[in-house]
Amino acid sequence: MNLKALYKLRYGLYVVSSRKGDKLNGQIANTVFQITSEPPTIAVSINKNNLTHEFIKGSKVLAVSVISQDAPLSFIGHFGFKSGRDIDKMGSINYKAGETQAPVVTDNALAYLEARVIQEVDVGTHTIFIGELVGADVIKEGEPMTYAYYHQVKRGTTPKTAPSYVEEKNEAVPKMAKYKCTVCGWVYDPELGDPDGGIKPGTPFEEIPDDWVCPICGAAKSDFERME
Numbered sequence: 001m002n003l004k005a006l007y008k009l010r011y012g013l014y015v016v017s018s019r020k021g022d023k024l025n026g027q028i029a030n031t032v033f034q035i036t037s038e039p040p041t042i043a044v045s046i047n048k049n050n051l052t053h054e055f056i057k058g059s060k061v062l063a064v065s066v067i068s069q070d071a072p073l074s075f076i077g078h079f080g081f082k083s084g085r086d087i088d089k090m091g092s093i094n095y096k097a098g099e100t101q102a103p104v105v106t107d108n109a110l111a112y113l114e115a116r117v118i119q120e121v122d123v124g125t126h127t128i129f130i131g132e133l134v135g136a137d138v139i140k141e142g143e144p145m146t147y148a149y150y151h152q153v154k155r156g157t158t159p160k161t162a163p164s165y166v167e168e169k170n171e172a173v174p175k176m177a178k179y180k181c182t183v184c185g186w187v188y189d190p191e192l193g194d195p196d197g198g199i200k201p202g203t204p205f206e207e208i209p210d211d212w213v214c215p216i217c218g219a220a221k222s223d224f225e226r227m228e
């Protein structure tokens with residue numbers, strides 16, 4: 001079996017958010033699908049370990065924000081590599097309360113969908129929440145971020161809790177060493193640099209200023225380790 005076949009599937013990139021009483025949380029998800037149009041219904045796959053999973057299961061409401069392709073890595077890192085159990089993710093983010101009071105994230109969002117859960121499917125590590133839309137709108141025009149764009153162009157790593165995570169192995173020996181963040185797993189590729197963080201493509205890791213931090217999780221440069 002060649003699991004690389006799974007890389008040929010195409011996904012978008014979304015913030016899925018929910019609430020539990022007054023508590024709000026959101027996370028990055030790539031598995032959001034429209035499954036019927038009459039009535040408009042979507043499905044979202046969420047890892048059972050995530051706080052957002054607990055919130056959706058309890059409140060039966062969720063909101064999906066479609067992320068713009070120009071969203072910075074730090075925004076994706078904020079929702080994708082941090083847990084709402086450790087920080088208040090919504091504290092520093094612009095959002096509005098939806099019909100169901102689910103928090104609709106408006107930062108870096110092109111559009112949003114809000115749904116009430118009508119069915120849940122247990123698929124082992126994840127639950128697929130099926131929801132009927134109760135709200136939706138376009139926030140601004142632009143190109144939606146695809147999972148492929150994020151993975152290949154922005155060159156982040158896939159969190160191990162993502163449904164589409166597949167163990168990756170290095171195939172080519174790089175000219176300049178790549179360095180991996182020991183906190184979140186993001187890989188610094190010298191050929192790509194970190195343009196969002198002011199590091200030009202072609203900059204060896206060793207030449208990055210000491211006050212530079214991981215664009216995904218904010219870890220210090222000293223938290224990176226050289227990859228073989």
Ligand code: FE
Pocket residue numbers: 181182183184185186214215216217218219
């Ligand atoms: Fe990191």
